[in-house]
Amino acid sequence: MTPAGTPDMLSFLDHRGPQTAALPAWVADFRAAGLARYQTLGGVPTPKVEAWKYTNLRPLTALPWRPATGEDVALRVLPTDGLLSIAGPRLVLVNGRFAPHLSSPLPDGVEGEPLAEALLNDSGGLEGLLPTPANAPAMAALNAAWLGHGLVVRFAAGVDAGLPVHVVQIFAPAPDGAPVLAHPFLMVLAEAGCRATVIESHIGRAPAFVNGVCALHIETGASLFHVLAQSGSPETNAIGYATATVAKGGSYRRFTLTTGLGLVRNELAVTLAGAGAECHLYGAYTADGRRHVDNTLMVDHAAPATLSRQVFKGVLDDQGRGVFQGRIGVHPGAQKSDGHQLHKALLLSPKSEVDCKPELEIYADDVKCSHGATTGEMDEDTLFYLRTRGLDIPTARALLIEAFLDDVIDQATGDAPMVSVAARAMVSAWLASRRERRNQT
Amino acid sequence: MALIEIHDLHAAVHGKPILRGVSLSIAPGEVHAIMGPNGAGKSTLSNIIAGRPDYEITGGSITYENRDLLALAPEERAAAGIFLAFQYPVEIPGVTTTTFLKAALNAQRKARGEGEVDVMQFLKLIREKTQQLGVSDDMLKRPLNVGFSGGEKKRTEVLQMAVLEPRFAVLDETDSGLDIDALKIVAGGVNALRSATRAFLVITHYQRLLDSIIPDYVHVLAGGRIVRSGTRELALELEATGYAPFGQGSAP
């Protein structure tokens, strides 16, 4: 059965991954389950699917995508954008394929293995750690159907990893210039009691459609700080589905910073699976031009005394569009859970738009849950005040935009000054490019 | 030669006339005080001098250093040496007082074709001025005016004035909400800036400020017009009679 309207997404399924023959048998089953699930769900979701009401993938599927190949990896030089100024070992994927020549060795207690090798070696109980395609949403199921490339990163129990580990995803032009389709898979395993920072960068350099999946396991008492920084060409479109499972006493802190790319959807489902588990989800994004940035979060309090925080702030300009869907679910028995969610948007242009959909689903009685959302324009009185001090309108606006986003950057990176400085620099770079564009027109 | 010359100024908000022919001439070195009942139009006049866009100028002119002030954008006025200490200073979350002062100073320097201020020099300047004005280091590190008391906000306004060194400064009820000690500090800040080339327009409700900042002239603004002008003694007289003789409200 082929889902109606999406032959383009399926036509190259047979190009997938390393040679099937050498792989363990379960891989073929896993892919088949992914494909079956994708088809059952009707293929690429339309806005009629509730979770995709505000983000329409259909226009993208019409382009003549071609799956990434090993040749794309030929990229010689690592870009320096985004958060790459921060010191730390690098694991680099180009169009989803591991690029050993751009990567660097990892410290003791940290392992990084290209997924293609991990599958061949069938190492470390990989099968049991992969998200089951049978429960996946459609695009994640499609990713499962393509399982083959990506990375598995493991922080050993009790290790304090020190420098952040960079997982760099570059989306580079294919040798033939065709728009690239990639289905990278990233797994991060933070074993019991470890402390680790992963900085994931998405750097757009070419027309691309990236359909990523990320599985994060935060074991008992482990603490993972995960930064996702997205910058670069608006021709690069990246949708991603991440799941994070946080065990007893574990902590997952996430900071999603998006100042580039075209259509972006960062879907993140966190399960606070053990008592006292925490997640702190922060986000700062800009959407200008015709860019579209969707952050869809689901936090499940599945154990007692769990805590979740969601703080997202977006700046929308031109015809940019922001989407924030945040759900907090509290399972029966997850007493003393504490969940809070906040989304704030700053609209800079009358044609910019933001859709915000909070959702609380609570099945326990002794809990604290709340959400808030504001959408506003730049305050005229504040602007006038700044002008009377000598700041011209573009400078005053830039200062206020920076201040608006700094607030969440501070909260997300309070104890990580290197990340804080680099994140601010990303926002400044966005502001500078915005100003340049304005001067040209 | 006047530094600033306001001639028969008429202004309205949403079609409602507020200033009905204000004329005022201020020479370099002078301090003028404007007193008047609530709603007289004092803040309107201040805002128009600073360039707030909400007002409709329906007649008259303002000439500043031989230029048509009303033709300049607020930031151009600032670069030309105009400063307004706001009656209600704005809170700016996310921008520390220090960052703000530096941004303002550099913006004005840039507009005048000067380079950015040297960081060490800037810090020295700030330290000097904050000590004079009793502004704490803590206030410098906090976002501008956020969570500041009324008095702290007013002191920060005067700090900005001291750092930016304008040639013509309007202080719109900078004394209201201050206790007597804070009032003395603020007045000290203003007096320290008094010079033969600089002029001030001090708007106040209370004559007590004028004990510390001695004005050369006092004007009464009522119903959108200057209804009386005089010297310092006029302020004392008003203290006794209130504004009732001008047909508007009563003295504070």
Ligand SMILES: Nc1ncnc2c1ncn2[C@@H]1O[C@H](COP(=O)(O)OP(=O)(O)O)[C@@H](O)[C@H]1O
């Ligand atoms: N932006 C505005 N919109 C509407 N009315 C205004 C505005 N600014 C001033 N006014 C009106 O103009 C009059 C004078 O106000 P204002 O200049 O603030 O007086 P003062 O500072 O002398 O107390 C008042 O009646 C006030 O309500």
Ligand SMILES: [Mg+2]
């Ligand atoms: Mg007033």
